[in-house]
Structures are given as structure tokens and as C-alpha cells.
Amino acid sequence: xxxxxxxxxxxxxxxxxxxxGMAMLxxxxxxxxxxxxxxxxxxxxxxxxxxxSGPARQRFAVKFYVVALLFIVFDVEAVFLYPWAVxxxxxxxxxxxxxxxxxxxxxxxxIYIWKKGALDWES
Amino acid sequence: xxxxxxxxxxxxxxxxxYSLFTYPYATACCGMEYMSVAASRHDIxxxxxxxxxxSPRQADLLxxxxxxxxxxxxxxxxxxxxxxxxxxxxxxxxxxxSGGFYDNYAVLQGIDRIIPVDVYIPGCPPRPxxxxxxxxxxxxxxGNQVHRIADREQPNPTAARHDLMxxxxx
Numbered sequence: 001x002x003x004x005x006x007x008x009x010x011x012x013x014x015x016x017x018x019x020x021g022m023a024m025l026x027x028x029x030x031x032x033x034x035x036x037x038x039x040x041x042x043x044x045x046x047x048x049x050x051x052x053s054g055p056a057r058q059r060f061a062v063k064f065y066v067v068a069l070l071f072i073v074f075d076v077e078a079v080f081l082y083p084w085a086v087x088x089x090x091x092x093x094x095x096x097x098x099x100x101x102x103x104x105x106x107x108x109x110x111i112y113i114w115k116k117g118a119l120d121w122e123s
Numbered sequence: 124x125x126x127x128x129x130x131x132x133x134x135x136x137x138x139x140x141y142s143l144f145t146y147p148y149a150t151a152c153c154g155m156e157y158m159s160v161a162a163s164r165h166d167i168x169x170x171x172x173x174x175x176x177x178s179p180r181q182a183d184l185l186x187x188x189x190x191x192x193x194x195x196x197x198x199x200x201x202x203x204x205x206x207x208x209x210x211x212x213x214x215x216x217x218x219x220x221s222g223g224f225y226d227n228y229a230v231l232q233g234i235d236r237i238i239p240v241d242v243y244i245p246g247c248p249p250r251p252x253x254x255x256x257x258x259x260x261x262x263x264x265x266g267n268q269v270h271r272i273a274d275r276e277q278p279n280p281t282a283a284r285h286d287l288m289x290x291x292x293x
């Protein structure tokens with residue numbers, strides 16, 4: 001067999017064939033060998049043995065979204081704070097001022113949403 | 124076809140008995156012994172049963188670990204009914220097996236009043252060695268059972284609700 005530019009990929013083709021064959025074979029084997037005894041109670045949702053209390057797809061209050069967004073914002077802040085703290089000596093005053101500006105920006109945002117009432121859970 | 128069925132049955136039994144996925148239905152102090160069995164000293168993983176699953180869809184061994192009172196009984200029954208076949212049940216300790224010393228109106232006098240049981244492990248609570256002995260008995264049982272190809276039968280029967288109430292008023 002004369003080597004072609006594609007011949008190094010022959011093992012890859014074999015692996016692809018084997019993987020595809022397995023992917024088709026194994027579901028076939030489980031269907032043929034495994035028992036299949038459906039029932040109405042098996043089809044219901046599992047809630048640790050209790051009666052289902054309703055569908056899972058319900059409407060949630062938009063407040064959860066705001067809380068999640070706020071969490072991400074301050075989580076990212078913490079992500080930036082850690083490497084800064086590790087390199088505190090090297091970055092010196094420049095880094096300190098930069099970090100102050102960054103944190104102050106977030107504080108301004110925090111004050112804004114506070115005034116807007118986003119942190120007011122009850123209303 | 125008979126010989127093929129028997130060979131496949133043996134193979135399936137061998138595969139199933141060494142890959143039991145447990146649903147630990149732990150309600151009482153036997154749970155401590157279950158943890159001990161699962162932990163490294165007694166190491167249930169030597170028997171291929173180390174993988175507790177907390178969904179009945181993924182489990183084939185229901186271990187009823189502890190006292191089942193009448194309020195728990197319908198819940199246990201539903202968990203069993205929601206497990207896919209093949210499935211087996213172990214009554215872990217005397218409370219699950221017979222109600223134990225809770226011989227009163229509030230406790231189910233043995234889980235076999237509502238679901239079929241394969242192995243009963245005595246003890247209050249049983250030592251881990253007893254549990255492993257029970258597990259090996261169950262493995263022998265599974266290995267000797269008939270495992271049919273393309274099994275399309277009815278789900279394993281459980282006690283109906285009125286049977287349960289009757290057995291209470293014995």
C-alpha cells in the first residue's frame with residue numbers, strides 16, 4: 001500500500017468505526033436483554049416516594065434573577081481581589097489605587113440598586 | 124432455543140449479581156450499620172454493590188434499613204414500584220423484617236406485607252458481617268434466578284392498599 005497524506009489517519013478511522021459501532025450496539029443489547037415493564041406509577045415523577053405536588057415548570061419571582069446577577073457581580077469582584085491580594089507587594093500603590101477605583105465603581109452600583117429597591121425582598 | 128436462553132440467563136445473572144446498585148431506604152439506627160458496611164473496613168464494594176443511588180430509576184437493590192411505620196409504608200411501596208426491573212429487596216434488620224420489638228399499632232410488622240422481599244437480615248442492628256452474608260445470599264439467589272431475554276411482563280406485584288389495611292387489623 002503506497003502511503004498517501006491521509007494514511008496516518010487510518011487508525012483514527014478504525015477508532016471512529018469502533019466507537020460508532022459500540023454506540024449503536026450497546027443500546028441494542030440493553031433493549032434486547034433488559035426487562036421492560038412499564039407502569040403508570042413508574043412514569044410519574046419521583047419525589048422521594050411522596051405524591052407529586054405539581055409541575056416543576058412554574059413562574060418564579062423576578063427577584064431571584066436580580067439576586068443571582070448581584071451575586072455574580074460581587075463574586076467576580078472577589079475573583080479579582082484574590083490575585084491582587086497575592087501580588088499586593090509587587091503591584092504596590094498603583095495596584096492599590098486601581099483596586100480602589102474598581103471597588104468604588106461597584107459600590108456606586110450597589111448604592112444605585114439599593115436606592116432603586118432591588119435589595120428590598122418584601123416589596 | 125432453550126439452551127440459548129439458559130446460557131444467556133446464566134450470563135445475565137452473573138452480570139447482575141456483581142453490579143447491584145443500592146437504594147438505601149434508611150429510616151433508623153440500622154443506617155449506622157449500613158454506613159459501616161459501605162465504609163472501608165467492611166467495604167461493600169468488594170461485592171460490586173458500592174454505589175448507592177438516591178433515585179429508584181437507577182437502583183436495582185432496595186435496602187430497607189430500619190423501622191417502617193404505617194406513615195412510611197405507602198412511601199416505601201411507591202419507591203419500590205418506581206424502580207425498574209430487575210429489582211430485589213433486602214430487609215435490613217429485624218424492624219424491616221418483622222417490626223422487631225415495635226409490636227404496636229404504628230409500625231408495619233415486616234415490609235413483606237407490602238413489597239416482596241428477597242433476603243431478610245436479622246439483628247438489632249445486624250453486624251456488618253451479617254449484612255455481607257445476606258448480600259452474598261442475595262447474589263447466589265440472583266445467579267440462580269431465570270433471567271429472560273426481552274422480558275415484557277407485568278411489573279412485580281405489591282400489596283394493594285386494602286391488603287395493607289387488612290394486615291394491620293390482624
